[in-house]
Amino acid sequence: xxxxxxxxxxxxxxxxxxxxxxxxxxxxxxxxxxxxxxxxxxxxxxxxxxxxxxxxxxxxxxxxxxxxxxxxxxxxxxxxxxxxxxxxxxxxxxxxxxxxxxxxxxxxxxxxxxxxxxxxxxxxxxxxxxxxxxxxxxxxxxxxxxxxxxxxxxxxxxxxxxxxxxxxxxxxxxxxxxxxxxxxxxxxxxxxxxxxxxxxxxxxxxxxxxxxxxxxxx
Amino acid sequence: xxxxxxxxxxxxxxxxxxxxxxxxxxxxxxxxxxxxxxxxxxxxxxxxxxxxxxxxxxxxxxxxxxxxxxxxxxxxxxxxxxxxxxxxxxxxxxxxxxxxxxxxxxxxxxxxxxxxxxxxxxxxxxxxxxxxxxxxxxxxxxxxxxxxxxxxxxxxxxxxxxxxxxxxxxxxxxxxxxxxxxxxxxxxxxxxxxxxxxxxxxxxxxxx
Numbered sequence: 001x002x003x004x005x006x007x008x009x010x011x012x013x014x015x016x017x018x019x020x021x022x023x024x025x026x027x028x029x030x031x032x033x034x035x036x037x038x039x040x041x042x043x044x045x046x047x048x049x050x051x052x053x054x055x056x057x058x059x060x061x062x063x064x065x066x067x068x069x070x071x072x073x074x075x076x077x078x079x080x081x082x083x084x085x086x087x088x089x090x091x092x093x094x095x096x097x098x099x100x101x102x103x104x105x106x107x108x109x110x111x112x113x114x115x116x117x118x119x120x121x122x123x124x125x126x127x128x129x130x131x132x133x134x135x136x137x138x139x140x141x142x143x144x145x146x147x148x149x150x151x152x153x154x155x156x157x158x159x160x161x162x163x164x165x166x167x168x169x170x171x172x173x174x175x176x177x178x179x180x181x182x183x184x185x186x187x188x189x190x191x192x193x194x195x196x197x198x199x200x201x202x203x204x205x206x207x208x209x210x211x212x213x214x215x216x217x218x
Numbered sequence: 219x220x221x222x223x224x225x226x227x228x229x230x231x232x233x234x235x236x237x238x239x240x241x242x243x244x245x246x247x248x249x250x251x252x253x254x255x256x257x258x259x260x261x262x263x264x265x266x267x268x269x270x271x272x273x274x275x276x277x278x279x280x281x282x283x284x285x286x287x288x289x290x291x292x293x294x295x296x297x298x299x300x301x302x303x304x305x306x307x308x309x310x311x312x313x314x315x316x317x318x319x320x321x322x323x324x325x326x327x328x329x330x331x332x333x334x335x336x337x338x339x340x341x342x343x344x345x346x347x348x349x350x351x352x353x354x355x356x357x358x359x360x361x362x363x364x365x366x367x368x369x370x371x372x373x374x375x376x377x378x379x380x381x382x383x384x385x386x387x388x389x390x391x392x393x394x395x396x397x398x399x400x401x402x403x404x405x406x407x408x409x410x411x412x413x414x415x416x417x418x419x420x421x422x423x424x425x426x
Contacts (some may be wrong), residue, residue: 002307007301014296070259075290079347082267082286083309217413218270 001085001093008097011070022102023061023109027044029055030113041118047196048117049127053171055113056106056131057138061167063102064142065159067094068150068213077150081217091209095143103135119182126181130194134174137198139176141166141206147212219280220244221266221355221386225273227410228258228265234273234410235261241403245354245384248377248400250391257405259390260288263357266388283352287361291344295333299324299343302332307350318349321376322369337364345373348380356380356387362395371396 012019033051034044067162071077080090110131111124119127145163149155180187222328226239243249251259264270266277282326293302304323317426319325322342327335332343341364348356356377362370374396377387381400389395 003305007297007305011294011296052368073290074294075288075292076294078267078269078286078288078290079292080309081269082284082309084282085309160392 001089003026004085004090004093005078005097008094008129009100012101014098018063019101019105022063023105024107026055026106026135027113030116030151032115033117044118045120048119048188049115049123049175049182051117052110052119052127053130053175053178054137055136055165056110057171058108060102060135060138060142061100061160061163064146064163065156067098067143067146069146069155070173072150072216077213083214087210087213088169088206090145091143091213092206093103095139095209096203097141099139103131105137107131122184123178123182126187126191128180130174130177130187130191133195134170135193137164137170137201138167140198140201141170144205144209147173147216149211150213151216163208170194173197219283219354219384220278221388222276222278223266223277224278225257226262226265227275228261228270230258230261230270233296236405236408237410238403239275239408241401243386243388243401245386246381248381248387248389248397249279250389250395250397250400251405252392253390253405253409257409259405260359262405263288263359263390266357267378273290275402279355282355282397284355285348285411286357286359287344288359290364291340293340293343295330296331298329298331299335300328302343303346303350306347310351310353312349313352315346315350318346321349321379322346322372338366338369340367342369342372345376346376349376354385356385356389357365358387358389358391360390360392362391362393379391 021082023197030051031157037043043167063175068077081087107128112123142163145159152158173190177187177190177194180190221243224240227237233371239262241249247250251262253259261270263286265272267284269286303318307313307315319328322345324343325347327339332340341356345361365373370393377389377395381385381403
């Protein structure tokens, strides 16, 4: 399992691995936002939690189809399916690798971009906490979507349609936690619900993804 | 450890391909599958490897005993030859890759990126993976594609060594591997003779 994780990370960081794609997208969306909306700091501060969360979510979505599609194309997925590793573990490790290469950099970049959007200082800890808790769910749900559409040519559109509804609870609770935090209110409740959603997806999604992979490998 | 296949029927995409396939292999025995294109060799091998569940019949093999090598090489272009082999060795329990490197003459290529190899070199690397799996039953689908005669002989020697060590090999191929005592099975008689039954009752116009 460690070998698979290291391989996926190495592939992502090497040339053509797609690392930075999500990060660049997140950067572009949040940097362009003040130009489109106008420079009023009060307006920006009010919408900053939502913008940051939607930006992170879409950035995550951008790289999802790479989780399994590349391994499917070159035949590695067939070989992994016949390896001693259970397919559930393969799905979980690949979701983890996706989170490390996509979710974690987004969390690290978000405070910098929050400054650009004039997020109140009280919101910063909640922004980092909610993204840290929420992005693993995005990767886990995404691995399920990627597994469902792995055999399809240009399956990205279908995958987005399948995955986005499942992202809604994470987005609602994540953005709500930051908004409350920025307003100086108690944000523990949405954060707890966000953690609950993440734990549930982490528990269920590897099994769902493995089941979808088995059907698609036939 | 034996591989016994009994009255096996397999389908691909809902279309029956083969019915009633049966054979038994003891340790040290090899089987070469013959048959025209589209006769179902790949489907049979994927069923043996456990990738496609059989429609009927049974496959008796010890659990986690089968190493599969299909048409695709399963290599990562961005990784070096050594990294590719070490990865698969790690997945299959951390074996030493030196025997595999030697068996397929990869020593001079270890630091090259797999993406820069020729088709034949990629194939050799893909076949070397079989040696690091340590699995006793090999299911190989057209393993000699894009290999030159010298490397076909090298591959034949690797299969010979595997069989002599008590392994089993099922190989779909059209060429002579230079293995004298392996059995040969023509799968043409087992091709499912049903008129293309559609899996979709609406398409087939059947009563529903």
